[in-house]
Amino acid sequence: MGNLFDLSGKRALVTGSAQGIGLLLARGLAEHGAEVVINDITQQRATQAADALTAEGFRAVGYGFDVTHAQEVAKAIDNIEQEVGAIDILINNAGIQRRYPFTEFPEAEWDKVIDVNQKSVFLVSQQVAKYMMQRRQGKIINICSMQSELGRKTITPYAASKGAVKMLTRGMCVELAEYNIQVNGIAPGYFATDMTAALVNDDAFSAWLYQRTPAARWGIPEELIGAAVYLAAPASNFVNGHILFVDGGMLAAV
Template sequence: MASHGATGPNLFDLSGRLALVTGSSRGIGLGIARGYLAAGARVVLNGRDPARLDETAKTLRAELGVPEENVQVAAFDVVDETAVERAADEIVAAYGCPDVLVNNAGIQVRGALTELPTEDWRRVVDVNLTSAFVVGRTFARSMLARGSGKIVNICSVQTQVVRPSTAPYAAAKSGLGGLTQSMCAEWAPHGLQVNGLAPGYLDTDLNASLVADPEFSDWITRRTPARRWGQVDDIVGPAIWLASAASDFVNGQVIYVDGGLTAVI
């Protein structure tokens, strides 16, 4: 997978690479999967709903005109350790060890800390943080045996800055930044690159209620130097870079794609 001789546009060519993107039936995960396919990769989509995954795969094949075998699906729950290990065995046996793993699955539950049910805290931390540990550890074993691989953990501006009502999400995403560095510390000597990609406030399903709130939306556009909400397409280029030979010496970093939000006060 290392391609130290690649130059120019070839640096960003994903042809021949296999990528698994968790939580990729919609939102950021779907956008990244689409971008990887357009850059030449084969992609395995993941989610918990097999019917929805099949429909997403069908749409992507038609939209991009890629062969059927370039878009596969693997329905499993990223917080279920047994299901993850079973899926990993099936994916490696059927398609080979992924060259790229994107830990994207995530949820949000908003509420005041004093009123937040412990059950909601655990659910948010499990999906946003523990899943990246479970899925990352499982697939890293095959990557380490091969001596190459790229893992992209989808972090957030809340890896660095927070706001009221999002404590479990912020705690999980902050932890994901630390996990990214820990993965780098242990696995970089064996040929893996592990980085975080931290989107700013994006106009996605996860943020639909915020986008629809005129007061909050106005605050975001004023708070962000780019003076707009981010779009899923803003994440795709950096995600391709982190999956490609162009980032072979980038390791343990969290890359903020936020229109400048974390750069200013």
């Protein structure tokens, strides 16, 4: 079967990838041979990130579009397919977090979390899958979370959205597997990122995390790359509907 982790000749769209973990995953796929399509809500940031990757010697292009707007998504996916080429790999990474006590959570903030974290996975996957079905091949990777399985105070809508993404992953698998499309999820545990900086700097929280996680540490964002490459590569051709937890053993512990 050759190199099971070789992505040469493949093209990957990563949503919300102008910065953070999305950009990290895009770079990881590029390092294994893929051409990457960087997405952000603004064209400027998407182009800047793609240009930075190109300067590193990778093949990258930026497309700005709002992943929560159906018409924008449909137009953008059509344009990518026609202007850049076939989307072989999709990583639904775009996501946001909002924190309020449950009884005080503003409806508008609930809607934002659900739209970005859940609805976008449906909209982008639906459009990309139509092309993948015609070609009878493709990889879709949804970024889930520990909160796909576990709740935590002040982030109930986030947990609801990520629980839904888990079931979207399984439902999409059931409908798309016959077209040789593999749909899987990556569920990160607690990683030290810009989004979690306040928690990383909270000594009490970090002490709790070390005690709660068998690995007894925060995750390093680069440790997510291997999971993404595996689920995007031929190595996972018979893996479908699976949620891969990258969590230092947290979900296994009580």
